[in-house]
Amino acid sequence: MTMTKRQLLMKKYVSSIALVFGLLVGATSAMASEEGGLPSAGTNVNDQASLQRGAKLFFNYCVGCHSLKYVRYSRISEDLGLSEKEVMDNLNFTGDKFGDPVISHMPEASGRQFFGKAPPDLSLEVRAKGADWVYGYLNSFYLDPSRPVGWNNAVFANASMPNPLWELQGLQTAEMKADDKDAVEKLELSQPGKLTPAQFKQATRDLTSFLEYAAEPAALQRQRYGIWVLLFLAGFTLLAYTLKKEYWKDVH
Amino acid sequence: MANVFSSIGNWVNERAPNMMPAYRKHMTEYYAPKNFNLWYYFGSLAIVVLVNQIVTGIFLTMNFKPSAAEAFNSVEYIMRDVEWGWLIRYMHSTGASLFFVVVFLHMFRGLLYGSYHKPRELVWLLGMLIFLVLMAEAFMGYVLPWGNMSFWGAKVIISLFGTIPVIGNSLVEWIMGDFLPADATINRFFALHVIALPLVLLLLVVLHIAALHEVGSNNPDGVEIKKGPKGNRWDDHKPADGIPFHPYYTVKDLFGVGFFLTIAAFIIFFVPTFGGWFLEHDNFIPANNLVTPTHIKPSWYFTPFYAILRMIPSFFGTAFWGVLGMFGAIALLFVLPWIDKGKVRSVRYRGTGYKVALFALAFSFIGLALVGAGVVGEWVQEILTPMLPPLSNAAFWKDSPFWASSTFWENLVGRLLTAMYFGYFVFLWAYTRFGWEKTKPVPDRVVYDHD
Ligand code: HEM
Numbered sequence: 001m002t003m004t005k006r007q008l009l010m011k012k013y014v015s016s017i018a019l020v021f022g023l024l025v026g027a028t029s030a031m032a033s034e035e036g037g038l039p040s041a042g043t044n045v046n047d048q049a050s051l052q053r054g055a056k057l058f059f060n061y062c063v064g065c066h067s068l069k070y071v072r073y074s075r076i077s078e079d080l081g082l083s084e085k086e087v088m089d090n091l092n093f094t095g096d097k098f099g100d101p102v103i104s105h106m107p108e109a110s111g112r113q114f115f116g117k118a119p120p121d122l123s124l125e126v127r128a129k130g131a132d133w134v135y136g137y138l139n140s141f142y143l144d145p146s147r148p149v150g151w152n153n154a155v156f157a158n159a160s161m162p163n164p165l166w167e168l169q170g171l172q173t174a175e176m177k178a179d180d181k182d183a184v185e186k187l188e189l190s191q192p193g194k195l196t197p198a199q200f201k202q203a204t205r206d207l208t209s210f211l212e213y214a215a216e217p218a219a220l221q222r223q224r225y226g227i228w229v230l231l232f233l234a235g236f237t238l239l240a241y242t243l244k245k246e247y248w249k250d251v252h
Numbered sequence: 253m254a255n256v257f258s259s260i261g262n263w264v265n266e267r268a269p270n271m272m273p274a275y276r277k278h279m280t281e282y283y284a285p286k287n288f289n290l291w292y293y294f295g296s297l298a299i300v301v302l303v304n305q306i307v308t309g310i311f312l313t314m315n316f317k318p319s320a321a322e323a324f325n326s327v328e329y330i331m332r333d334v335e336w337g338w339l340i341r342y343m344h345s346t347g348a349s350l351f352f353v354v355v356f357l358h359m360f361r362g363l364l365y366g367s368y369h370k371p372r373e374l375v376w377l378l379g380m381l382i383f384l385v386l387m388a389e390a391f392m393g394y395v396l397p398w399g400n401m402s403f404w405g406a407k408v409i410i411s412l413f414g415t416i417p418v419i420g421n422s423l424v425e426w427i428m429g430d431f432l433p434a435d436a437t438i439n440r441f442f443a444l445h446v447i448a449l450p451l452v453l454l455l456l457v458v459l460h461i462a463a464l465h466e467v468g469s470n471n472p473d474g475v476e477i478k479k480g481p482k483g484n485r486w487d488d489h490k491p492a493d494g495i496p497f498h499p500y501y502t503v504k505d506l507f508g509v510g511f512f513l514t515i516a517a518f519i520i521f522f523v524p525t526f527g528g529w530f531l532e533h534d535n536f537i538p539a540n541n542l543v544t545p546t547h548i549k550p551s552w553y554f555t556p557f558y559a560i561l562r563m564i565p566s567f568f569g570t571a572f573w574g575v576l577g578m579f580g581a582i583a584l585l586f587v588l589p590w591i592d593k594g595k596v597r598s599v600r601y602r603g604t605g606y607k608v609a610l611f612a613l614a615f616s617f618i619g620l621a622l623v624g625a626g627v628v629g630e631w632v633q634e635i636l637t638p639m640l641p642p643l644s645n646a647a648f649w650k651d652s653p654f655w656a657s658s659t660f661w662e663n664l665v666g667r668l669l670t671a672m673y674f675g676y677f678v679f680l681w682a683y684t685r686f687g688w689e690k691t692k693p694v695p696d697r698v699v700y701d702h703d
Contacts (some may be wrong), residue, residue, distance in 0.1 A: 036262075051469025070328045123328070127525075127536035215536070218331060218338035233517055237510030244503045251286055251495055252700070 038155070041135035043209040046220050051080050054210025057203060059091040061164045065111060065119040068102040071214050076102075079217055115160040116148060126215040131208050138165065138204040142174040142187055154184040169193045169200045276661035278465055283484070283494025284501055285471035287698040291293055291365070292471075294358035296501075299350045300509055302457065306450060308344040316396070318442035320435040323398035324538045344526040348390055349530045350516055351555035355383065359585075363610060366597025367470040373589040375467070378460040380586045385456060387554070389449040392441040394551055395433065399535030406433040412561070415572040450649045468494075473698045474597025480697055493698045547626050555624025556617050557581055560673065563623070563666040577670070584677045591677055593684040596691040603689035609679050616672035623669060629662030636661075 044050060055076060058068075073096070077087040084098055092098075094105050104119070111118040126134055136155040141163035144152035153159040154174060163169065170193030177183045195203060213219065266341045273692060313333050317326040330337035352524050359379070362368050368376035410427050414420040429436030468478055468491075477491040484492050495501075525531040534545040550558050557578045564574040585590070596602050599610060622628050683689050 070325075072333055075332070124536040128533055130533065216331070216338075222342070222521045222524070226517070229517045229521060230514060231256065233510060233514040237507065237514055240503065240507040240510045244507045247499055247503045251500065 032131075038130075038132040038136040041131040041208050042205055043131045043135070043212050045209055045213045046223065047209065048081050050206045050209045051213050052082065053203070054206035054208070054213075055080060055091055057165075057207045058210055059093065062122070063094070063102060063104055063205075065104055065106050065161075065164075066122045067104045068122050068123045068214050070123040071102050071217070072099055073097075073102065074099050075217060077215065079220055114149075115162075117160045119161070122211060122214070124215050126208070126212040131212050134211055135204055135208040138207060139169075139201065140172075140187065141166070141169075142172040142184070143190075144174070154187060157182070165204070167193055168195045168203060223231075265476050278461075279498040279502075280428075280496050281487070281490075282465055282497040283477070283487075284469050284497050285475075285493055285698055286495045286500075287471050287473060287476050287493070287700045288469075288501070288504075289472050291357070292362035292469075293505065293512075294354050294361060296505040296671070297354045297455070297508060297512050298351070298358055300512070301347050301354055302453070304343060304347045305351065308340050308347065309446060309450075311340045312344055313446055318396065318439050320398060320438055323396060323438055327397045342520045345531055346516060346520050346524060346526075348393060349514075349526070349551075349553065350519075351386065352390070354512075355386065356553075360614065363588075363613070364599045365470055365472050366474050366592075366594070366599075366602075368589045369470075369474075369592070369594075369597050371467045372464070372470060374463045375460060376589055377462055377586065378456055380582075382453065382456045382460060383585075384582070385449055385453050385529075389445060389453060390553065392445040392449070395441050396438065396445060398438060398539045399532075400537040400539055400543065400545055401532050403433055403539035403541065404545055405550050408435065408548055409550060412578075414457065415570060417570070417572065431537075444698070459526065460657070462577045470597065471698055472598060473600060473695060475694065475698050477698065495699075499570040511683075514658070549624065549626055551619065552625060555622075556620040557624070559620040559624030559666055560670050562646070563670045578627065581673060582593060584674070588677075591679070591681045594689055595693070596689075596694055598694070601692040601694045603683070603691055605683050605689060606680070609676050609683070612620070613673050613676040616669040616676070619669040620666065620673065623662060623666040626662075628665050629658030629660075632661035633658045640687075676690050 068186060073087050073092055074084075076082065076091065077084055077098070082091075088098060092102070096103065106119070108118045112223045129137075131235065133155065137159075140154035140156075141151055142154060143150060146152075147158065149160065149162045151159075151162040152174070153161075170189050171191040172187045173190045174184045175186050189197065193200065299375040312330065313328060313329050315337065317323055320393070327341070330341055332338075334340075362376060391406075391409060395402045406428075410424055411434065413427060414424045416423060425431060427432065427437075429440060471477070475493070477493040481492040484490055484491055484494060486496060519526060519530070525533075532551075537543075549555065560581050561578040564577040567573055594602065594606070599607060619628075622631075
């Protein structure tokens with residue numbers, strides 16, 4: 001009799017634990033897929049090669065205008081598995097010191113003059129907008145002669161920024177919606193670039209991964225330690241459970 | 253070794269003869285009902301979270317700069333350059349949200365088992381005071397990182413006081429110390445958040461537990477064990493259904509703590525922003541009074557009350573009614589022990605009407621949380637659109653009748669839920685005042701069917 005009761009109870013505990021975790025995982029994945037119709041960026045900050053390629057793109061095409069004021073060159077070297085020399089030779093073109101943060105050398109005033117708006121710091125861009133948004137944005141520039149710099153963007157309408165990667169992607173033009181002249185129906189590659197569309201997608205994915213890393217370098221550490229912390233706590237909980245069982249044996 | 257301990261013990265005892273009895277009173281000789289269930293873990297978990305907030309808070313304070321110019325940068329400095337700073341911050345931010353998860357469940361337990369009934373009204377009132385202070389504490393903490401949602405959230409919430417007739421506007425300026433949330437605001441909120449309110453909170457928690465130990469714990473059967481038969485294995489004069497808090501409930505709570513920490517660690521290490529619910533996207537943008545976030549909303553744990561505020565329309569040219577409704581929603585919880593005139597405590601033996609009403613209350617609370625977070629209007633639209641084909645036409649939504657807007661649906665759902673929330677208290681009063689409740693017989697002893 002007591003055996004079946006115990007089994008029943010065990011079943012109850014196990015199923016409630018499963019329920020809590022099920023709800024947690026369900027809730028997080030539901031939230032993850034909530035970013036409003038944008039294609040998934042498919043980034044992975046644990047893919048070091050991708051981060052390295054992304055860093056290279058950032059320092060070749062973006063740092064002219066945008067800073068990463070919370071990120072230091074030395075930290076990039078440490079986290080991306082690059083030597084000091086590699087970072088200073090291949091990424092740092094501004095002559096700043098190894099321990100300095102990544103600051104664009106374009107004066108804010110000329111940024112405002114060229115683009116109508118000073119290019120923002122990108123340290124936290126992915127945390128503020130989401131990786132999918134950034135990835136979508138990088139893929140959605142199109143030619144628009146009505147805009148001051150000649151470019152527009154399907155993800156961020158009337159962005160003041162020209163497409164810095166146009167040589168890689170080629171030129172896109174937009175077909176507008178029939179019932180809404182301000183909304184983009186679809187984008188077409190009217191002149192191919194140096195990369196194939198698939199290669200360009202991968203390149204922007206790498207760049208987004210790098211920005212995701214830049215937005216939260218701690219992501220690398222927390223996932224690494226997290227596994228061990230969870231294992232420890234699970235063991236501790238199990239131990240506490242058996243201890244409780246033992247103490248409660250004489251409660252009837 | 254044992255000798256050393258006992259001689260230290262004797263030394264202390266000679267000088268403070270009442271210390272050991274206090275330990276016994278609250279631990280080894282505090283007889284708690286033996287039939288506590290899952291719902292009784294949340295009190296000890298609230299203590300764990302409180303300690304976590306204080307300890308991680310102290311470490312954050314070592315590197316945080318309470319000024320409008322530096323706050324945002326100093327938080328990023330903690331996240332990136334301070335050793336283990338990211339862990340400390342995530343423990344603090346996740347802890348804040350989990351504090352509310354735990355406290356909401358802890359309070360709901362009170363409703364389930366009638367823990368606020370006589371003689372535990374004082375325990376409940378102290379608990380409600382804790383809840384109020386906790387909300388103030390969380391609000392001010394949220395402002396400190398000085399992100400854009402910190403700024404706009406502070407602006408919106410503080411300006412609620414502006415709807416108070418006559419003194420409103422000067423009150424708002426007095427709270428902020430400026431015409432907008434600014435350097436002065438962050439400085440005073442820092443003072444209140446790191447020392448003033450935590451002190452009050454700690455004192456209230458001590459009083460809360462002291463008050464509980466005066467009357468003894470309630471339990472899932474709502475049976476008063478002190479009124480039942482006497483005599484257990486440890487003491488002939490103590491309740492037969494009671495067991496010593498230590499070691500029985502200390503080991504049990506230890507298990508609860510382990511389980512809870514496992515879930516907390518999962519969030520801290522793998523989903524610290526919790527999809528934008530625990531740390532919001534807009535708060536990774538520095539405060540900027542020229543750029544308004546698209547949806548200004550408070551943290552998720554305030555959204556039920558915020559929804560009530562928004563759902564109550566303005567009358568006679570003032571939005572004060574919404575503010576009254578919001579505070580009224582909390583005030584009603586304070587006086588719950590006097591609204592509920594029922595004699596049976598536990599939901600297990602209460603009338604069907606009570607069960608249905610309690611379910612409705614929980615439903616309305618969660619529903620209002622979603623309304624306050626601004627997701628309900630769009631959800632209703634998403635559900636309606638496939639059901640009625642013309643609705644999927646974009647043009648239809650733009651120039652069609654009032655009921656085609658998501659605001660309309662949000663208001664409809666939100667107002668129904670608001671009525672449901674307040675309806676609980678009205679119903680409960682009438683139900684118990686006029687003797688409509690048909691209760692079941694309450695057993696003499698607690699039901700203990702665990703093993
Ligand atoms: C920092 C927040 C709080 C802490 C640390 C705390 C702590 C505790 C502890 C340790 C217990 C005994 C264990 C238990 O019954 O779970 C307890 C019981 C209780 N608490 Fe709290 N509490 C807090 C907030 C609240 C709030 C907000 C309320 C409700 C307004 C509340 C109402 C009660 C009641 C009614 C009991 C007695 C329950 C019973 O015996 O059935 N508490 N609290």
